[in-house]
Amino acid sequence: MHNIRLDDVDHLPVDVLPIGTDYPPDHRLPRHAHRRAQLLYGAKGVMQVETDAGAWTVPPDRAVLIPPGVVHQVLMDDVTTWSLYIEPDAAPWWPANCMVAEIGSLLRELLRTANGFAVDYAVTGRDGAVIDLVLHELRRLTPMALSITLPRDEPLRSLCRDYLAAPDLAVTNETWARAVNHSARTFDRKFRAQTAASPAAWRARARLLASLRLLPGHTVTDVSSRVGYASPAAFTAAFTRAFGAPPSRYM
Template identity: 45%
Template sequence: MRNVSIDELDDTPRVVVAIGTDYAHGHLLARHTHRRAQLLYGATGVMQVSTHDGSWVVPPQRAVWIPAGVAHEVLMLGVSTRSLYIEPEAVDLGRQCQVIDVSPLMRHLLMEAVEAPLNYDEAGRDAVLMDLLLHELARSTHLPLHIPLPVEPRLLGLCQAFVQQPNAHQSPRQWADQLHISLRTFNRLFRQQTGLSFSQWRQQACVVLALARLATGTPVTRIALDCGYESPAAFSTMFRRILGQAPSVWLAATNS
């Protein structure tokens, strides 16, 4: 199925409903929920997914898992999607969104799935295809492309400001002083609220934010300087530490 809302198809008597949708650049899907879980794959472009738990950047040819009932909004940047809407009991990848790597096999299966009839033969080839997709999804690799956000209001404000204007030179001492708490208390609070140390969070946020800009053609030098790094080399070293690849290698693999 193509360019149809899941709201019209949610009661389809099949475990998986596959829909392909084309979006204009900059289209924002306002916050909403689905009864079914969703695997949202971007064949092209970049998606930015936000929930109350944080933000995820989904580069081209990756996908995001959105659990059933989780309120989310999605910013589409030149995206053509392939979505699987899955009955909640069919696959359990946890109660939080996750960006996942998409194997070549899964990519081809997703392309085929949206061409299948809505009420596909449950004893036929299309049912086998959907079942194989669920198996591939269950064994998929998760990618660290999440910026977790705290609940504590004052700390949340600082994190949101950083996401709007990242700065690799900001220190935990500066944030602690703004919150009028000791450095030790700040470090404990930050880890409790985000699951990461301040340094880990700062680096992960810079990488996640950089991915969206890399995928839309922004030069590495410009991104590095905008994030406060002294040089592209320093930024690339940090990027490689988080994702295991230099930005140029990651970008080449994404575009292959």
Template identity: 50%
Template sequence: MRNIALDTVDATPRPVLAIGTDYRYGAQLPPHTHRRAQFLYGMTGLMEVETADGAWVVPPHAGVWIPAGARHAVRMVGVATRSLYIEPAAAPRPAAVCEVLTVSPLLHQLLLSAAELPALYDQAGREGALIGLILHELAAAPVLPVFAPLPPDPRLGALCREILRAPDIRIRPDDIARRLAMSPRSFTRFFRSQTGLSFGAWRRQACLMAALSRLAAGQAVTTVALDLGYDSPAAFSTMVRRLLGRPPSALAGNV
């Protein structure tokens, strides 16, 4: 199925529905929910996803797992998607929060094929077997570390959103502690209790997500590295390679 609204087929008695959608560059989907769980795969381009739990950037060759009922907003940067909408009882992943998953070459081909299926596909034949294999592949897909959790505390959450809009690896935890009228030690404990990460690790994730967006939009590696406050492109490249297993040059221009 291509370029159709989910609500026109949501009641179809099938555990999984596959829909392909083409979005204009920069399209924004306002906060919304689905009754079904969703696996949102961008065949091209890059997606930025935000929920109450945090923010994700979804690079090419990856997709985002969205549990049933999870409220989310998405910004599309040159994206054609292949989405799966999965009944909660058939969900292959137990996570209660969104996850960015690596899409293997096999899963990529399966998702392309699934988008050609009708809503009432034959569950007992090849079409049902195709859907079953997709669910197995989703269950086994590794998680990519491109997530910055948003703290529930309103003041800290507002500061974190501010950093996400303009991340810089040089932002010091002492500066954030001062803005919250906290001692550095109290801030360190508070930040970890709110996000599960140290401030340094969270700041690195924020920079990584911004880097992916800018590289996908065609900005030069050196420009991105210096804008994010890294001392050199080499230091920036080391960070990206350590977290994603690929150099920044392999991510540039993938829109």
């Protein structure tokens, strides 16, 4: 199934609905929720998924597992998705919170195949076997540390959302404190209480997550300077500490 609305097929009596969708650059899906669990896989492009709890950056060949009923919005950057919408009873092991995971070659080809199914695909025979193997492989996924906590309350939440979308190297703690009419000390205390991180540490991680959107098609040297690092080596070291793999893994 390709470029069809979930609402048009959600009633079908199948445990898994595979739906592929093409999105233009800078496309934003507004806040919504699904009755089914969703595997949102990016075959092309970079996604940013946001819930009330935080934000998850999803580079190509990664997927985010979204629990049923969780309200979320997605920023798509020239993305092609191969999604699965799964009845909750068919995946009782689904994570309770959003989770980003790397998709290996076998699962990627299974997703490609499933997203080519007809709307009325047969749940027995080859099509059903593909879906069964997909569910088996999904249970083996392990989480990747590609998320960041967002403050619950405004205006802190909007400050962080704007920064995550377009990090500004000139922003300081004092800049943010003035923006919300707080003293630097009061702002720091409130920010730490809602994110468990200092504002400076939060911005540093946000810049690293933003670099994931820049790496495809750019050199490490270009990206490191754009996100505020003095050298590619310093950027690579910080990136590897944060995400467990060097930038080259995401290029």
